[in-house]
Amino acid sequence: MQSAWTSRLGWIAAGLVLSLLGAWLIAQRGLEAQRAAFETDARIVHRLLSQQVVQHDAVLSTLALLEPERSEALPRLSAIHPRLLSVLARAPGGAWADAALSRAEAASRASGASGRAAMAEGDLASGRYTLVLGAGDGAYALVIALDGLVPEADWPMDRASSPVRVALQWNGQSLPLQAGRPLDRGWRFDFDKVVAAESQPFHVVATRWVGWGELPWLGMATWVLAVLAGLALLAHALRLREARQRAEALLRLGQLGRLNAMGEFAAGLAHELNQPLTAVLASTQAAQRLLADEPPALDTAREAMGRASAQARRAAEVLARLRRGLEPPAGAAASQALDLGACVREALHLLQPEIDRRGVAVRWLSSDPVVVRADPVAIDQIVHNLIANALQAMDRQANGPRELRLSVRREGERAVLDVADTGPGLPPEVLPRLFEPFFSTREGGLGLGLTLSESLAQAQGGRLGAGAAPGGGALFSLNLPRDSDT
Numbered sequence: 001m002q003s004a005w006t007s008r009l010g011w012i013a014a015g016l017v018l019s020l021l022g023a024w025l026i027a028q029r030g031l032e033a034q035r036a037a038f039e040t041d042a043r044i045v046h047r048l049l050s051q052q053v054v055q056h057d058a059v060l061s062t063l064a065l066l067e068p069e070r071s072e073a074l075p076r077l078s079a080i081h082p083r084l085l086s087v088l089a090r091a092p093g094g095a096w097a098d099a100a101l102s103r104a105e106a107a108s109r110a111s112g113a114s115g116r117a118a119m120a121e122g123d124l125a126s127g128r129y130t131l132v133l134g135a136g137d138g139a140y141a142l143v144i145a146l147d148g149l150v151p152e153a154d155w156p157m158d159r160a161s162s163p164v165r166v167a168l169q170w171n172g173q174s175l176p177l178q179a180g181r182p183l184d185r186g187w188r189f190d191f192d193k194v195v196a197a198e199s200q201p202f203h204v205v206a207t208r209w210v211g212w213g214e215l216p217w218l219g220m221a222t223w224v225l226a227v228l229a230g231l232a233l234l235a236h237a238l239r240l241r242e243a244r245q246r247a248e249a250l251l252r253l254g255q256l257g258r259l260n261a262m263g264e265f266a267a268g269l270a271h272e273l274n275q276p277l278t279a280v281l282a283s284t285q286a287a288q289r290l291l292a293d294e295p296p297a298l299d300t301a302r303e304a305m306g307r308a309s310a311q312a313r314r315a316a317e318v319l320a321r322l323r324r325g326l327e328p329p330a331g332a333a334a335s336q337a338l339d340l341g342a343c344v345r346e347a348l349h350l351l352q353p354e355i356d357r358r359g360v361a362v363r364w365l366s367s368d369p370v371v372v373r374a375d376p377v378a379i380d381q382i383v384h385n386l387i388a389n390a391l392q393a394m395d396r397q398a399n400g401p402r403e404l405r406l407s408v409r410r411e412g413e414r415a416v417l418d419v420a421d422t423g424p425g426l427p428p429e430v431l432p433r434l435f436e437p438f439f440s441t442r443e444g445g446l447g448l449g450l451t452l453s454e455s456l457a458q459a460q461g462g463r464l465g466a467g468a469a470p471g472g473g474a475l476f477s478l479n480l481p482r483d484s485d486t
Contacts, residue, residue, distance in 0.1 A: 011235055018227045023220040030216035034208070035189050038164060042191035042206040044156040045166055045177075049204055050196035052149050056131050056142055057199055059084070060117050064135030085128060085143040092137030104132035105139045117199040124173035131199065146175055163210075169203040183209040249350050253384050335460070337483045338379060340370045340415050341408045347383045354391055358402060365407040370415040373483040374460040382453045382464070386419040386476050389449065393423030393474055405469070410482065417478040420469035434466050 059081065088101070096102045104120035111118065120130040120141070132141045146168065157164055157178065165180025191206040348355070348362060355362060372379070387404070394402045405420040426434070435454045450464075457464040462480035469475035 011231060015228060015231050018231070019224045022223040022227060026219045026223055027215050030214075030219070031187055031210060034210055034214070038189045038206070038208040039191060041156045041162075041164060042166075042193075042204070045150070045206065046191075046193050046195065046204045048150045048154055049168075049202070053195050053197040053200045053202065055081075056144060057117055057197060060131065060133040060135075060140055060142060061115075063087075063089075063140045064115070064133060083145045083148060085145050088141040088143070090139040090141075094138075096139075096141075101130065101132055101139075101141055104130065104141075105134045108132055108139075109134040119170070119200060121171075124168070124170055124175045127175060129170075129200075146177075149177075163208060165207045167205050169205050170201065174205075180207065181209065182207070183211050186211040186214075243353075246350050246353070253350070253380060335373050335375055337371050337373055337485065338376055340372050340379075340417055340480070341367050343376075343379050343383050344387075344406060344408060344417065347380065347387050350384070351387055351391065354388075355404070358391055358394065360391060360394060360402045360404050362404050362406065365405055365418070366409050367407075368409050370408055370410055371483040371485075372415045372460075372480045374462070374480060375456075378456040378460055379480075382456050382478060383417070383419075385449045385453045386417075386478065389476075390419055390421035390423070390474070393421050395423075397423045411479075413482055415480050415482050417480075418475060419478075420473055420475040422469075422471075422473045425468055425472055426466060426474045431466060435464070 090096055090101075090105070096105065098120075100120045100122065104118045107118035108116065115133065115135065117131050117133040120132055122129050124146075127147050128143060128145050130141055130143050132139060152159075157166075159178050162178060163181040164178060165176070165182060166178040168175045168177060187210040189208040189210070191204070193204050195202045195204060390404055394404075401422055403422050405418070407416075407418040407420075409416055409418075435450050437451045450466075454464045457478060457480070460480060462478060465477045465479070467475050467477075
């Protein structure tokens with residue numbers, strides 16, 4: 001039962017590991033796909049904004065080259081470029097009314113021969129900023145609206161529903177261009193890049209939060225179901241193969257057991273009937289001779305004695321032929337080094353369905369690595385018989401625990417296997433007859449299993465004993481010589 005639970009836990013653990021690993025990989029792929037889409041949209045926004053702000057430099061450069069003489073011509077630019085709220089000019093020798101514009105012009109002139117424009121100090125949150133260019137003895141300024149800087153038709157996202165937050169940042173100030181959907185938890189993607197205009201060093205900052213609900217749950221669930229179905233099919237196939245192998249092994253053991261039992265049966269039967277048959281044969285031959293003497297014997301008596309003699313010879317020949325046919329061939333039992341504990345575990349594996357069906361708990365009291373030299377078929381037969389007998393004995397125990405206690409240990413140059421059960425035990429009066437042929441304490445039992453096991457143990461140089469187990473139940477001990485090479 002413990003082995004079955006261990007196997008189930010192993011399958012459950014494998015299913016969890018595969019399911020979690022696959023789901024994690026699918027989630028990662030989904031997140032990477034969303035990150036790639038986010039970065040693509042953010043780069044498009046950055047490129048569009050860069051294209052627009054570069055135009056402001058071009059407008060100022062054009063004003064500096066044309067040097068319009070009449071200031072009333074400047075407002076016409078607002079009609080051409082609606083985002084230019086106003087166009088200001090400082091005539092040579094004049095001064096700006098706003099000190100911020102003067103500082104911006106000074107910064108522009110300080111940029112060197114390149115004549116780069118400079119941004120005036122202001123409040124970015126108001127949605128506008130001023131760009132100033134010092135040119136020659138004069139200067140020009142553009143008051144620019146950030147709202148609608150990029151036409152709505154060109155914007156790559158739906159401003160109302162997109163989860164991406166986009167903002168322009170400059171000098172510690174921030175202007176949201178798209179609200180997005182900020183979250184308290186989840187996965188966060190960030191994008192921060194300065195627009196391609198040195199005069200207007202705006203940072204395009206984009207943020208994308210991915211919540212748990214946006215993970216590819218359908219793909220993850222499909223993977224988990226596929227893993228569970230695959231493991232279920234694999235486990236079923238392995239159980240079928242294991243059941244087939246167990247059935248084949250049990251069939252081989254059963255065939256060997258039946259042959260050995262029949263051999264024991266034939267040997268016992270021949271021993272029991274040989275002497276009576278010999279006596280019958282001798283008596284009928286004597287009667288036949290007496291009847292043949294004078295006075296003449298009765299023909300009927302002579303014919304009956306002849307038939308009895310013929311039947312007695314026939315019975316002796318049949319029994320002798322049966323015994324010869326069931327004896328194993330010479331050299332069939334080849335001894336080899338065996339791990340006694342491994343033999344016990346193999347027998348438990350074969351009997352696992354019976355153990356599970358009876359609700360028996362298997363408990364190892366000790367499991368020393370012990371190697372014996374014996375015939376593997378004989379040892380398998382003995383161990384199988386002892387464990388099967390213990391399981392059958394616990395069937396007769398109506399109440400109480402059902403526990404199979406096993407122990408493999410060394411005792412000097414010998415190896416000892418103890419098989420104990422929690423069944424009704426062995427009454428003292430049956431112990432002397434326990435290994436007699438045809439004696440059984442189980443109703444319907446043939447009484448040859450323990451006899452056969454004892455004969456096989458003796459053939460391996462060992463012995464089989466029985467007694468009471470500590471705490472109740474029966475205890476059988478198999479004592480075998482250890483392998484001299486280990």
